[in-house]
Amino acid sequence: MLAGRLEAKGASLSVKHALLGLLARGPQHGYELKAALDGELVPLSPLNFGQIYTTLERLERDGLVVHQVVAQEERPDKKVFSLTPQGRAELEYWLSSPSSLSLDLRNETFLKFMLAGLLRGRVPGVHPAAVMAAERRAAFDSLHEVARARLLLDPDGSPPEVGLLLDLASLRLEAFLKWLDRCDEVLTRGASGAPDG
Amino acid sequence: MCAASTARPAKGSVTPAVEAQGLTKAFGSGPTEVQALRGVDLSLRQGVFLAVMGPSGSGKSTLLHLVGGLTKPTSGKVLVGGQDLSALNDDALTLLRRRRIGFVFQFFNLLPILTALENVALPLIIDGVREAEATQRAAAAMELVGIAHRRGHRPGKLSGGEQQRVAVARALVTEPVLILADEPTGNLDSTTGDQVMALLRRLVDERGQTILMVTHDPRAAAMADSLLTLKDGFVAHEQRLDGGRSAGEILRELEGLS
Amino acid sequence: MRLWAYTVRELWRRPGRTVLTVLGIVIGVAAVVSVSLASAGARDAFSNMFDQVAGRAALEVVAQARTPFDPAQAQAVESLPEVEAAVPAISVQAALLHGQERSPVLVLGIDPRVDGLVRDYVLREGALLSDETEVKADDLSDEAGAGAPVEALLEAGFARTLGLALGDEARLLTPTGLATLRVRGLLALRGAAVFNNGAVVVLPLERTQRLFDQEGRVNTVQLVLADGADVVAAQERVARVLPPGLIVQRPASRGGLADETLANTELGLSALSALALVAGAFIILNTFLMNVGERRRQLAVMRALGATRRQITRLLLREAILLGSGGRSWVWPPGRGSRRYSSDPCRVWWALTPPASR
Numbered sequence: 001m002l003a004g005r006l007e008a009k010g011a012s013l014s015v016k017h018a019l020l021g022l023l024a025r026g027p028q029h030g031y032e033l034k035a036a037l038d039g040e041l042v043p044l045s046p047l048n049f050g051q052i053y054t055t056l057e058r059l060e061r062d063g064l065v066v067h068q069v070v071a072q073e074e075r076p077d078k079k080v081f082s083l084t085p086q087g088r089a090e091l092e093y094w095l096s097s098p099s100s101l102s103l104d105l106r107n108e109t110f111l112k113f114m115l116a117g118l119l120r121g122r123v124p125g126v127h128p129a130a131v132m133a134a135e136r137r138a139a140f141d142s143l144h145e146v147a148r149a150r151l152l153l154d155p156d157g158s159p160p161e162v163g164l165l166l167d168l169a170s171l172r173l174e175a176f177l178k179w180l181d182r183c184d185e186v187l188t189r190g191a192s193g194a195p196d197g
Numbered sequence: 198m199c200a201a202s203t204a205r206p207a208k209g210s211v212t213p214a215v216e217a218q219g220l221t222k223a224f225g226s227g228p229t230e231v232q233a234l235r236g237v238d239l240s241l242r243q244g245v246f247l248a249v250m251g252p253s254g255s256g257k258s259t260l261l262h263l264v265g266g267l268t269k270p271t272s273g274k275v276l277v278g279g280q281d282l283s284a285l286n287d288d289a290l291t292l293l294r295r296r297r298i299g300f301v302f303q304f305f306n307l308l309p310i311l312t313a314l315e316n317v318a319l320p321l322i323i324d325g326v327r328e329a330e331a332t333q334r335a336a337a338a339m340e341l342v343g344i345a346h347r348r349g350h351r352p353g354k355l356s357g358g359e360q361q362r363v364a365v366a367r368a369l370v371t372e373p374v375l376i377l378a379d380e381p382t383g384n385l386d387s388t389t390g391d392q393v394m395a396l397l398r399r400l401v402d403e404r405g406q407t408i409l410m411v412t413h414d415p416r417a418a419a420m421a422d423s424l425l426t427l428k429d430g431f432v433a434h435e436q437r438l439d440g441g442r443s444a445g446e447i448l449r450e451l452e453g454l455s
Numbered sequence: 456m457r458l459w460a461y462t463v464r465e466l467w468r469r470p471g472r473t474v475l476t477v478l479g480i481v482i483g484v485a486a487v488v489s490v491s492l493a494s495a496g497a498r499d500a501f502s503n504m505f506d507q508v509a510g511r512a513a514l515e516v517v518a519q520a521r522t523p524f525d526p527a528q529a530q531a532v533e534s535l536p537e538v539e540a541a542v543p544a545i546s547v548q549a550a551l552l553h554g555q556e557r558s559p560v561l562v563l564g565i566d567p568r569v570d571g572l573v574r575d576y577v578l579r580e581g582a583l584l585s586d587e588t589e590v591k592a593d594d595l596s597d598e599a600g601a602g603a604p605v606e607a608l609l610e611a612g613f614a615r616t617l618g619l620a621l622g623d624e625a626r627l628l629t630p631t632g633l634a635t636l637r638v639r640g641l642l643a644l645r646g647a648a649v650f651n652n653g654a655v656v657v658l659p660l661e662r663t664q665r666l667f668d669q670e671g672r673v674n675t676v677q678l679v680l681a682d683g684a685d686v687v688a689a690q691e692r693v694a695r696v697l698p699p700g701l702i703v704q705r706p707a708s709r710g711g712l713a714d715e716t717l718a719n720t721e722l723g724l725s726a727l728s729a730l731a732l733v734a735g736a737f738i739i740l741n742t743f744l745m746n747v748g749e750r751r752r753q754l755a756v757m758r759a760l761g762a763t764r765r766q767i768t769r770l771l772l773r774e775a776i777l778l779g780s781g782g783r784s785w786v787w788p789p790g791r792g793s794r795r796y797s798s799d800p801c802r803v804w805w806a807l808t809p810p811a812s813r
């Protein structure tokens with residue numbers, strides 16, 4: 001649940017470059033790659049094997065990685081992946097360029113406010129204040145969970161590196177909530193008689 | 198107004214730690230009259246952490262002062278631990294405040310000439326507890342909030358976060374049914390604020406402490422179990438924050454990750 | 456109460472503020488104490504002075520019209536058991552001439568044999584008047600006597616301002632002409648010499664009467680009462696035996712004008728004390744308000760922590776008492792000392808101020 005929300009609100013992750021990065025340390029097979037992703041790089045939002053394997057296939061097709069089949073006793077053979085020079089070049093290029101930050105100018109919540117304003121009075125139950133209440137409720141629920149998660153990671157309030165991800169989530173939610181307050185001021189300026197949250 | 202739904206299933210007894218019914222409060226009179234509260238109900242079970250939010254001037258502090266018996270409502274009533282505050286005279290109210298309510302303020306409000314330990318012991322001293330015992334209990338409270346190593350320091354020598362922890366220890370020392378906190382992180386940076394919030398959360402989780410906290414800060418408010426938003430003296434919004442998920446569930450989700 | 460111990464700790468740990476507070480109290484109390492002591496001193500000096508001038512006489516006989524009269528008329532009073540002695544005296548305004556100096560003086564004619572009973576004479580130099588001075592004067596025939604110097608006592612300071620030393624001669628302007636005086640003794644500014652601010656010439660009674668053409672007359676007969684006699688009762692008895700035209704009264708220097716002067720002075724002194732009291736109270740109050748103002752927040756915190764109004768009030772009161780007594784004990788020793796100090800200059804000041812301007 002937590003993972004789902006965080007993913008939904010966060011920017012999409014480049015699994016491709018995460019895998020290239022891990023392989024830059026040396027050849028690894030699929031299970032090792034998934035464990036490393038879950039443990040260090042994408043700790044709070046586990047990826048499934050399907051995603052990892054399709055990405056690896058795409059990387060191989062583009063000539064960024066290659067694989068070798070290693071035979072095992074009493075177990076199915078395993079594929080060990082390694083980085084090609086093109087793969088290394090792509091990784092280095094990606095690491096040295098800034099991440100794409102979305103300005104979120106096609107914001108979903110804003111769209112809902114606008115539509116609710118337009119449809120208000122025509123469609124029963126539709127009202128910007130109702131949108132506001134739902135958004136606020138959800139954002140606070142998420143913030144609460146992030147807060148508790150942070151606390152669980154470190155009860156004294158100084159979490160390790162993963163905590164930074166929670167911090168980012170928290171700050172985004174706080175910003176979102178502050179933005180909702182702003183919306184509230186602007187939206188209630190014209191419209192009064194909002195239904196009870 | 199609807200009552201804040203603040204149930205934490207297994208915790209607490211039947212009597213709410215705090216109840217407020219139809220609270221109104223007006224300041225001044227005539228043309229300068231200010232309606233700070235216009236009818237607020239709330240019910241807070243024991244062991245629950247309630248955050249009160251709202252824009253500036255929405256009546257948050259006023260609500261807190263009424264609940265703490267620091268001021269009297271214009272109408273409506275407040276019950277703390279089942280005791281109707283309006284039925285108490287000034288001395289009895291003071292006694293209730295002394296023994297059953299702990300205060301934490303934005304500006305810490307520690308007495309500058311007393312050491313941290315003396316500050317923490319002060320509510321007990323006021324209550325006539327022998328100094329030896331008061332000191333011992335104060336030391337225990339300081340231990341609990343992790344500030345025991347600063348016991349001999351004067352407040353002026355402590356950082357904001359440390360001062361606020363001393364203030365929390367002082368609020369705790371009488372083992373009150375209710376802790377009232379007005380913007381406890383308002384004067385702290387976010388890291389120290391987090392630490393103080395973690396402390397308050399721990400008091401609720403581990404000791405079943407009931408806390409009513411006023412805050413502007415959504416980050417701090419999110420640490421509570423319940424959220425009440427005031428606007429122009431009304432309850433504009435209320436919400437349970439725990440979403441029915443126990444701390445254990447969240448922990449399991451994060452297990453083995455760090 | 457242990458809470459009190461905490462407060463004391465507070466006083467202790469903020470010595471600067473505590474000292475300031477105590478200082479405020481010290482100044483306030485000192486103002487009150489010193490003014491009241493000065494007043495008391497002045498009051499003492501004042502009544503002392505009247506005692507000295509008026510002498511020890513409790514009553515005096517004077518003519519109703521304040522004119523000179525024959526003391527024989529009052530002879531009867533001497534036989535009353537309440538009256539131990541009757542001392543006649545005459546006082547007249549005159550002018551004393553010496554070189555270029557000319558000074559208005561009060562001439563006091565006394566009977567040297569008995570005047571010591573009612574007035575003090577503290578000799579600085581020379582000799583007092585005695586029977587002989589009178590007798591010697593008596594022996595002189597009128598014709599010769601007019602030119603012979605009259606033995607006189609002057610206040611030492613007054614004599615010095617006129618440039619007169621012991622044995623010097625000066626002239627006294629009287630209705631009968633210029634009389635020559637010889638300075639027989641110089642007096643300290645005490646007792647009789649205090650009259651008229653020291654501008655006094657003390658002469659033998661009969662010579663004075665003759666010089667001023669008042670033979671056989673006096674202004675006053677001062678009565679010294681027997682030990683334990685009641686003044687009011689004695690005054691009634693005396694009044695009954697006096698012939699018409701003569702009255703008995705408390706000595707002029709005590710009654711009438713003196714009483715009025717005393718009352719005015721008392722009023723002034725009381726006003727001064729009241730003013731000092733108000734000023735002192737104001738300083739002390741201010742100091743406390745400053746303190747309370749500074750600590751209003753602390754007190755509010757204490758209230759929030761569950762201190763009752765009574766506890767806070769008691770705390771402040773005890774603190775006030777502690778600081779107050781600290782401040783007062785600091786003032787007390789110099790305050791006491793100041794009494795001795797203050798009374799002397801006051802005495803001098805009162806003694807030096809002419810009665811008219813008092």
Ligand SMILES: Nc1ncnc2c1ncn2[C@@H]1O[C@H](COP(=O)(O)OP(=O)(O)OP(=O)(O)O)[C@@H](O)[C@H]1O
Binds near residue numbers: 254257
């Ligand atoms: N003692 C008082 N006398 C007069 N008016 C007061 C008093 N206390 C509060 N008010 C008024 O009551 C209203 C609510 O005040 P309150 O302090 O409860 O607001 P708040 O929500 O705590 O605001 P903030 O977030 O700024 O602390 C305000 O309009 C304020 O001006």
Ligand SMILES: [Mg+2]
Binds near residue numbers: 257258259
């Ligand atoms: Mg407030």
